[in-house]
Amino acid sequence: MSIVEHRDRGPLDRNELAAEVARAIPSGSYVNLGIGQPTRVADHLAATSGVVLHTENGMLGMGPRATGSEIDPDLTNAGKIPVTELPGCSYFHHADSFAMMRGGHLDVCVLGAFQVSVTGDLANWHTGEADAIPAVGGAMDLAIGAKSVFVMMNLFDRAGRPKLVPECTYPLTGLRCVDRVYTDYATLYLDANGPAVVATFGIGVAELSQRLGFALHPHTPSKMGERP
Amino acid sequence: MVTIAETADDAVSVIRDGDTVLIGGFGMAGQPLALIDALRRHGSRELTVVNNNAGNGDGGLAALLAAGQVRRIVCSFPRQHDSWVFDDLYRRGQIELEVVPQGNLAERIRAAGAGIGAFYTPTGVGTRLADGKETRVIDGREHLLEFALAADVALIAAHRGDRVGNLIYRKTARNFGPIMATAARHTIAQVDQVVEPGDIDPECVVTQGIYVQTMVCTLSDCEAARP
Numbered sequence: 001m002s003i004v005e006h007r008d009r010g011p012l013d014r015n016e017l018a019a020e021v022a023r024a025i026p027s028g029s030y031v032n033l034g035i036g037q038p039t040r041v042a043d044h045l046a047a048t049s050g051v052v053l054h055t056e057n058g059m060l061g062m063g064p065r066a067t068g069s070e071i072d073p074d075l076t077n078a079g080k081i082p083v084t085e086l087p088g089c090s091y092f093h094h095a096d097s098f099a100m101m102r103g104g105h106l107d108v109c110v111l112g113a114f115q116v117s118v119t120g121d122l123a124n125w126h127t128g129e130a131d132a133i134p135a136v137g138g139a140m141d142l143a144i145g146a147k148s149v150f151v152m153m154n155l156f157d158r159a160g161r162p163k164l165v166p167e168c169t170y171p172l173t174g175l176r177c178v179d180r181v182y183t184d185y186a187t188l189y190l191d192a193n194g195p196a197v198v199a200t201f202g203i204g205v206a207e208l209s210q211r212l213g214f215a216l217h218p219h220t221p222s223k224m225g226e227r228p
Numbered sequence: 229m230v231t232i233a234e235t236a237d238d239a240v241s242v243i244r245d246g247d248t249v250l251i252g253g254f255g256m257a258g259q260p261l262a263l264i265d266a267l268r269r270h271g272s273r274e275l276t277v278v279n280n281n282a283g284n285g286d287g288g289l290a291a292l293l294a295a296g297q298v299r300r301i302v303c304s305f306p307r308q309h310d311s312w313v314f315d316d317l318y319r320r321g322q323i324e325l326e327v328v329p330q331g332n333l334a335e336r337i338r339a340a341g342a343g344i345g346a347f348y349t350p351t352g353v354g355t356r357l358a359d360g361k362e363t364r365v366i367d368g369r370e371h372l373l374e375f376a377l378a379a380d381v382a383l384i385a386a387h388r389g390d391r392v393g394n395l396i397y398r399k400t401a402r403n404f405g406p407i408m409a410t411a412a413r414h415t416i417a418q419v420d421q422v423v424e425p426g427d428i429d430p431e432c433v434v435t436q437g438i439y440v441q442t443m444v445c446t447l448s449d450c451e452a453a454r455p
Contacts, residue, residue, distance in 0.1 A: 074400060137305040
């Protein structure tokens with residue numbers, strides 16, 4: 001067993017979760033952080049990490065959020081929030097930006113999710129409700145583009161239902177595309193044998209398995225990052 | 229050869245009812261507001277508009293939608309916190325929507341400008357946006373056939389243009405401008421500054437003058453714009 005159970009504490013809060021994801025990003029990686037919660041990961045990347053952030057609206061080397069006189073309406077991230085330049089940054093048009101993504105040049109992307117299946121299917125763009133206005137943005141491109149796709153989310157929704165599921169019920173964003181799932185209660189890698197637990201927070205593996213309703217197996221380091 | 233128009237209203241006078249119009253911008257960055265406002269005054273109707281979004285707030289593209297001039301919108305991300313104009317039209321069934329993954333939207337525009345009829349892409353495979361699309365397994369991976377998205381007119385915003393139509397952009401306001409310029413029969417660029425040929429370093433030109441039919445300087449203090 002190589003699972004680290006952190007039972008002497010509660011589940012991770014949002015910042016701790018963002019820090020956990022940031023720690024998992026190899027130094028020197030080219031990374032795209034999705035809109036919303038994944039954006040927080042940037043706050044936890046060490047300046048010395050050498051991580052280069054990509055934003056799909058056409059920039060590599062994106063810096064922190066702009067404040068005060070730094071705000072420039074021509075310089076925003078994909079969430080349309082004003083950001084800054086870092087030395088060595090570059091700009092490009094949208095087709096090049098998505099070619100960079102689809103072409104497999106990005107090392108990691110971090111996305112939020114409504115649901116992830118144990119085989120790595122991702123649902124994060126549509127609630128499926130009849131009156132919901134569909135808006136996909138770059139989610140489908142991101143899901144299939146990066147070399148590694150990390151999802152960060154709460155493991156259970158507000159009603160207590162698991163968001164890591166045997167099969168997604170929400171409309172899919174991509175098939176078998178998620179490699180790792182970082183959540184408040186556990187970090188899991190989705191390998192060929194199903195969900196492998198790396199660490200738990202505020203819960204033991206047995207109880208976690210019971211709440212999720214399916215079996216979990218310990219992560220085997222040699223299979224790290226293997227796609228199902 | 230590029231024509232330098234006196235006003236944005238003159239620049240958009242080529243647009244006709246029923247045209248497909250590519251409109252640059254990602255949210256407000258790179259949105260050609262002066263040209264969109266001129267198109268609203270020009271009054272063309274039954275338009276198909278291609279943009280990443282479906283309007284923000286009450287100005288620009290949102291105002292064009294509110295004026296009832298747009299029959300159909302092709303975009304990747306219509307729903308935003310300030311997209312109430314579109315949301316209302318859509319819920320009342322008064323506008324058609326085609327949602328396209330952002331990378332497919334960009335590549336469909338690029339393909340149109342490059343003379344490519346269609347292309348296979350893995351984006352969207354296995355999703356409801358793949359419904360009815362031709363698929364093909366290439367190197368063991370399923371791909372979808374996506375068709376080029378050509379247009380009658382493109383409205384784009386650039387930072388600086390020279391008198392032969394070469395353009396450069398500013399920061400992330402570049403976004404869809406360079407590809408949209410290539411994909412329309414008639415591209416209209418609003419710029420902040422018009423300069424003489426040679427004033428833009430040839431190594432730095434992003435959109436070449438061959439793609440631009442009309443240019444107009446839309447900054448109020450832009451004396452250099454007057455032809």
